[in-house]
Amino acid sequence: MDNAARAVTQQQGLAEGDFLPFAAGWPQVRDGYLRWLAQHEKTGAVFRQAEVQTRQPLGALQLVGTIDRIDAVSSTGEPTPLVIDYKTENDAVTKKRIGAGAEDTQLAFYAALLSHDTLRAAYVNVGERGETQMHEQEAVVHLRDLLVEGIQHDFARMAAGAPMPALGEGSVCDYCAVRGLCRKDFWK
Known part of the structure; x- marks a missing residue:
């Protein structure tokens, strides 16, 4: 998921700082989603x-x-x-x-x-x-x-x-x- 986020940032032509507000919260969002997904698949x-x-x-x-x-x-x-x-x-x-x-x-x-x-x-x-x-x-x-x-x-x-x-x-x-x-x- 982190690689996908980096790839989309590059594809969109965003500067490192443009994505910073979202990037700061990304680990929590990612981990919460992955916890939900694991339960969903169970x-x-x-x-x-x-x-x-x-x-x-x-x-x-x-x-x-x-x-x-x-x-x-x-x-x-x-x-x-x-x-x-x-x-x-x-x-x-x-x-x-x-x-x-x-x-x-x-x-x-x-x-x-x-x-x-x-x-x-x-x-x-x-x-x-x-x-x-x-x-x-x-x-x-x-x-x-x-x-x-x-x-x-x-x-x-x-x-x-x-x-x-x-x-x-x-x-x-x-x-x-x-x-x-x-x-x-x-x-x-």
């Missing part, structure tokens, strides 16, 4: 893919996304895909995401990108103080089905000419790929 999880760019047809639409990591987990029988999205935010924020159910669509969307009816999904919060925690969305298949139904409904309404409400909430709008198309910027 549960039977096996790494399958990372940075998975995928597309999934949805009627006339096509869902497109990149999944951080996919593992296979098996306690008995057929291995089940486990979709993992890494987070570096405060752990309380990650817990809140999981508790939001259908309001947090990220894991449900990633589940929709895969053609599995049995899968698991979780956020892995990589903490700055060496505490890495996994927060699983237990109802991800149900949430995926709700999201897919909602997408199909909204696109059918748009195709019929219905106006769509601006639904952006909180800081997610700062990073949205359709910023500028959404009417939220024009709210008073």
Whole structure:
């Protein structure tokens, strides 16, 4: 992991000092992640893919996304895909995401990108103080089905000419790929 950090620093053309704030905390982050990974693998999880760019047809639409990591987990029988999205935010924020159910669509969307009816999904919060925690969305298949139904409904309404409400909430709008198309910027 240290070699990878050095290689990326060079590839990005960063000066030694540019990476210094992160480098100071890196040993704790690395060690915490490796402790989590060892425990995760003891549960039977096996790494399958990372940075998975995928597309999934949805009627006339096509869902497109990149999944951080996919593992296979098996306690008995057929291995089940486990979709993992890494987070570096405060752990309380990650817990809140999981508790939001259908309001947090990220894991449900990633589940929709895969053609599995049995899968698991979780956020892995990589903490700055060496505490890495996994927060699983237990109802991800149900949430995926709700999201897919909602997408199909909204696109059918748009195709019929219905106006769509601006639904952006909180800081997610700062990073949205359709910023500028959404009417939220024009709210008073």
